[in-house]
Amino acid sequence: MIAIIxxxxxxxxxxERAIRSLGRDCVVTSDAQTIRDAERVIFPGVGQAGSAMASxxxxxLSTVIRDVYASGRPFMGICLGTQIILSHSxxxxxDCLNLLEGEVKAFPPQMKDNEGSRLKIPHMxxxxxxxxxxxxxxxxxxxxxxxxxVHSYYPAPIHREDVVAECTYGFTFPVxxxxxxxxxxxFHPEKSGKAGLTILENFCRWEPC
Amino acid sequence: xxxxxxxxxxxxxxxxxxxxxxxxxxxxxxxxxxMAKLYYEQGADEIVFYDIxxxxxxxxxxxxxxxxxxxxxxIPFSVGGGIRTVEDMRAVLxxxxxxxxxxxxxxxxxxxxxxxxxxxxxxxxxxxxxxxQVAVSETIPSGYEIVINGGRKHMGMDAVQWxxxxxxxxxxxICLNSIDADGMKTGYExxxxxxxxxxxxxxxxxxxxxxxxxxxxxxLTEGKADAALIASMVHYGDxxxxxxxxxxxxxxxxxxxxx
Numbered sequence: 001m002i003a004i005i006x007x008x009x010x011x012x013x014x015x016e017r018a019i020r021s022l023g024r025d026c027v028v029t030s031d032a033q034t035i036r037d038a039e040r041v042i043f044p045g046v047g048q049a050g051s052a053m054a055s056x057x058x059x060x061l062s063t064v065i066r067d068v069y070a071s072g073r074p075f076m077g078i079c080l081g082t083q084i085i086l087s088h089s090x091x092x093x094x095d096c097l098n099l100l101e102g103e104v105k106a107f108p109p110q111m112k113d114n115e116g117s118r119l120k121i122p123h124m125x126x127x128x129x130x131x132x133x134x135x136x137x138x139x140x141x142x143x144x145x146x147x148x149x150v151h152s153y154y155p156a157p158i159h160r161e162d163v164v165a166e167c168t169y170g171f172t173f174p175v176x177x178x179x180x181x182x183x184x185x186x187f188h189p190e191k192s193g194k195a196g197l198t199i200l201e202n203f204c205r206w207e208p209c
Numbered sequence: 210x211x212x213x214x215x216x217x218x219x220x221x222x223x224x225x226x227x228x229x230x231x232x233x234x235x236x237x238x239x240x241x242x243x244m245a246k247l248y249y250e251q252g253a254d255e256i257v258f259y260d261i262x263x264x265x266x267x268x269x270x271x272x273x274x275x276x277x278x279x280x281x282x283x284i285p286f287s288v289g290g291g292i293r294t295v296e297d298m299r300a301v302l303x304x305x306x307x308x309x310x311x312x313x314x315x316x317x318x319x320x321x322x323x324x325x326x327x328x329x330x331x332x333x334x335x336x337x338x339x340x341x342q343v344a345v346s347e348t349i350p351s352g353y354e355i356v357i358n359g360g361r362k363h364m365g366m367d368a369v370q371w372x373x374x375x376x377x378x379x380x381x382x383i384c385l386n387s388i389d390a391d392g393m394k395t396g397y398e399x400x401x402x403x404x405x406x407x408x409x410x411x412x413x414x415x416x417x418x419x420x421x422x423x424x425x426x427x428x429l430t431e432g433k434a435d436a437a438l439i440a441s442m443v444h445y446g447d448x449x450x451x452x453x454x455x456x457x458x459x460x461x462x463x464x465x466x467x468x
Contacts, residue, residue, distance in 0.1 A: 011302055011303060011305075011329075013279065013303070013305050014279065014283075014305060014307070017279055017280055017283075017305065018283055021280075021283070046330055046332070046333075047330050048330070113210070117433065118407075118410065120410060120411060120412045120435060121410060121411075122331075122332060122381065122411075122412075123211070124211075124332065124381070124382065124412050124435075125211045125212060125213075125214050125254070125412070125435065125436070126211065126212040126214065126254055126465045127210070127211050127212065142467065144466065144467045145467055146212060146465045146467065148284065148285060150332045168210065169210065169211060188285075190283060191283060191284055191285050191307065192283070192284070193249070193283055193284055193468050194283075194468060195467070195468075196283060197283060
């Protein structure tokens, strides 16, 4: 059973439907015991860091998340869930979970493309990712595959070895983080067509050592 | 670098896809769920559903379509048409849509944008704008005016000023429809699209007028659109999404070419 953590941070049905389309059993839940008992845990989220952290603190889910991470079970963050696993976010100056050391930063204003046109924020749409080394989660993914992003902040972990893949939009920044049994994606694998479903399938099979 | 998005748009009336010209003479062209699935498999980057029934009594039919689409395709999709309240927005988002677009309701009550953005996040709220070219005047300095009711009612609002105001209120994206070009297949309103896209910092989807792949190239380069909406050119089989993408790729427009 895969638990998808529900902490009032956006609509989680699309993650649930994507996992079910792979023939995997999952449950969207805020129940601490269900999450603790799950074989794998997905930590999604859309919205802003401040209210998400407040919601996690209120419900004591932050403790549950720390325990799941410490237990060694496969744990996957998506979008906001890839940001608030870091130490701190510039979004509303929010202290985060600190599973990995690092900062969540706002895109600089007035970024330009090669032709001098202003780049829109949020970074919304399909973009390629550039793997840094190899990771089982990227099995079957090619350099040509693209993933769906919607974000105005990006994760900046302190330790380079925590970066699994990067993306370029104005400049190059991390979009997949990994450490031990934790993997996370800034993009939405549940909305990234077949390439995204491949990532989710890889997560469902992943046995971190 | 981001790919320019190609977005098929399905007008849905009572659970079926229809297509008319200038919002009139609608004919049934298929099941929206099947069509969405086909476009998803062909590499569409996103899908837009526009509920032209737009009455409260018929709303449940659309919610059911949204739910079935969400179980079938794994790319973003938005729903618009007849969204009048934050509760309307919540219903389509909970059924599985990523985004919801507001148009005339926002013209009449701009605060719906702010309330929607506060409740669901800016990325969920798309401002749909129907625009007509008019004489330049003090109230319409850009020469492009906001209209509603399929272009029948002029609102005395300048399109550029409205786009900027909507962005400030929290709209995450703009879907810009030229009423003059809609259904004419003579090309997007490139000048208007560029004007709006350069004025705002949020993405702009160009809509209305697509008849051939060249039109998409124009609006995605000269028009500076982030995405282009297409309807009849793919609904009737004249062109396909992969065909359009391969044309754009060869013309030097960055598009997603693996799916």
